[in-house]
Amino acid sequence: MNLTWHIIKKDLSRFWLGIAFLAGLTALKIFLILGIFSAEVTREWAGRMNRYQALLLVGQWILTFLVAVAVVQEDPVSEPGAFWETLPISRRQLLGAKFLDILLICALPALVTLALGWIVVGLPASLLGWPLTAVAEAQLGLCVIALAFGSLAKNSAQVIFWVIGVTLVLFIPAMFPELFNLNRQGLLTPAARFNHLFAVILAWGVTGIAVTLNQYLSQSRKRSVAILACGLGLSLVVLVTSYSGPTLLPGQQRLDREIAGLSAQITQAVIAKPSLESNATSLTKISLQRIDPLTVIYPLGAWSEPTTDHPQLGGKIYSSHENPARPLISRAVDFMPSSAPWSVDFGVESIIPAADVSRIAGRKASYDFQVVLDVRYFAIEGQSELVKGAVIRSRLGITKITSVTCDGAIMRVEIDGRDSGLTPEPGWFVGIDAEFMNLSNLGFALINPKTKTVLMPARTSSGIGATTYSIALIRAKLQFVLPPSNSPDVTIADWKLVKVSLGNRHRAFKSFTAEMTVKETPRIELDPAWLD
Amino acid sequence: MNAIEIQNLARRFGRTTAIEDLSLTVPEGSVFALLGPNGAGKTTTIKILMNFIPPTSGRAMVRGVDSRKLGPKERSQIGYVSENQILPLWMTVRRLLDYCRPFYPTWDRELEGTLLRQFDLPEDRRLKDLSRGMLMKAALLCALAYRPRLLVLDEPFSGLDPIMRDEFVHGILEATELGNWTVFISSHDIEEVERLADHIGLIDRGRTKLNESAESLLTRFRRFEVILPGSSASLRDLPPAWLLPDQVGERMVFVDSQYAPTTTEKACQQRFPGAVVSSAPMSLREIFITLSRTSRKTPNGTAL
16 A cells, blocks of 8 residues: 555656646636626626636546546556566556546545535535535546546557547437437437436446456456447447437427427418519518427428419528516416417518519418427426525425515515536436536526416526536526516515426427418518517 | 576567567576577567566566566566666656665665765756666666666667766676676677676577577687688588588688587598698677577577
8 A cells, every 4th residue: 555655646746737737727617606606796797707617627627637647647557668567566556556546636636626616605515415426426437537548548649549539439420410319319308318328327437447457457458449349339329229219209209299289370471572673572470379388489490392372481580589488487387278379470581583473472372381490398397485495496406595585676586506407317326317408498487376477587687607517506696576566465475486497409390281372562571579 | 496487488469470489597696698689589588577568378487486477576576677668757866766665675775875876877867868878777776776686687788878888787797796686688789798698598580599608608609710722622511510611712611509629620620631720719799690690591490
């Protein structure tokens, strides 16, 4: 053990610069966390700080990997005759030393400094367990991979070669998203997502450990390369099968049902021709109806084939980007019947050749067209009484209400939360349960069951957070403008805080047939609520 | 006990055979020089001895232990210095010594100090800033300070200028005087080895050509010159021990590899009546060249 520590001390003094850089990056990260959580920052500032923090995280990963590889390469096991081989130490001792080395150099500083930073910004210690465990697991995984690549490669150039090679191979499915159903990620059930992610982690963990042990203990490099190839093949198979029919089926069936239930109506079709020679512009207003009450749909495009009876549809899409959360929440908490009319209206602008205008204008025709839709699922994650200290426990994490004040016109709610972008499913790895979900899709609202009112946060609200390893520590000051008609008998106790989430985007296609008559108009007028 | 015993050792790298059927014995306490031209398999042999690479077949025993099972305990009694040795160049000489010291229970601080002075090494200079000769001396110092029972030197003179070579040889000679060590030195630099070695092994194309004491070797090999007045003799059917026979006019030369005083002279007189026979002792370098040339003429020839 003394000799192991002796090697570790040597490596620490050898790589002090890398360690200093790692510590510096982590310190900078803490500084950004402090910046994000300082009292008077704007949302824009916080967003910028979070972006920098994400960049720092990537930098930290890369630097951690490089330092870990350099530590391993300091005493290489792939090249016969390295200096350590002339010393009276066993390969087992060296492996132990290197493993402890990279834990001390690469994992522990990140863990300690992040913990300190989080404590300094005042996050409750009880919330630190999961994030720190996730950080430890991620750093450990990074170290295991670094140990494997570092011990397999004969020099730094070979490390880069191996890493680039493996990364490229893993990106093969991404080059053919349609072929491997990668564009249907949103249809994966959390359980399937977790199982496959776990399988990939397991494949790489086992591969990394097997390569490392083989390199250090059996000296057969060819076998290590074979193990690496097997691990790579296995993870590719797992990645590809993640999005195969059986795993996608439940989500696909739900989406199919919703899309099948959609009907389209062309509410207006107008054509405008500014001058005799110029091409005309047509605007077709389409209304999609009978949508699942908990689905958010945005039109991305619409097109049709031109016929003698009607012009070709396709071009610019105009639609309302109004936040759909309010009606969705109303339906989800039964303030509004789920059968209530629910439509998505949008317009499609097309260019019509001048010669076709007289043939098309004023005629009634049947239109066959397709619409491309961006579909996302909406969910109520949890709700709580509006009381200081109350906690919303959801599948994404916990949110604690730290303060509630009301001056009669504005309700101010302060919250502290820890949410995991990894959808929680019962898992073997604490904190790393399933695939990452975009945390910006989280939101909060106030509901009043008594008056059946839904209030969305005012623009003056500030919701800021620090995301590390997909664990978001959120501190928000939410402001809700109470309705003017708020009667005196409605008290704070009547309101509840609701936590909502939007799922990942999924693209769907739907064909429709509709009757329409194109009317000629002097000019095209867009709906004021539409944005292009 | 022999310090090293190699039996029928072979090592192949893919289709290339580096050494084949190599057998050597290094007596304890000797200074053994493993000679051979470039690519003969000297470094491969040493890598196997040090357990840096395993043999394809055969066996190498180092201080009574199979080289494949050399562990920390055995390694703490073996010193190793190589021309291609990878040293932590970022360390200073002092740091290198501080790093190496705890690995060896037998490390002798006094000897370390003595050698440091003898080698005139700048303690505070980084290894990367040292000349090649100084670097080799630093490596030798680390290999000697724990008084190893076996010192393995792989082409230690490569790339050293004559002054450095001289200093390095002196360093080894002075160090060996301090203890009863076995030194196994591989080189193709025969002049330097001649000053050191008391046992010689010669390998060529991965095969053993000879393995004996330097004294015996220098006695056994002798250059002969035979003047054949007025006639030329046939070079056919000469004894196999007479190597590289050559005749120019009346003068014939050869090397007797089995020289025994008066015996060869008598054999010459019998074969070439009236000839004037003279002989001269050979240097190790001349013997080495003779054997190498003979080996090239008969590539699969047996050991001499």
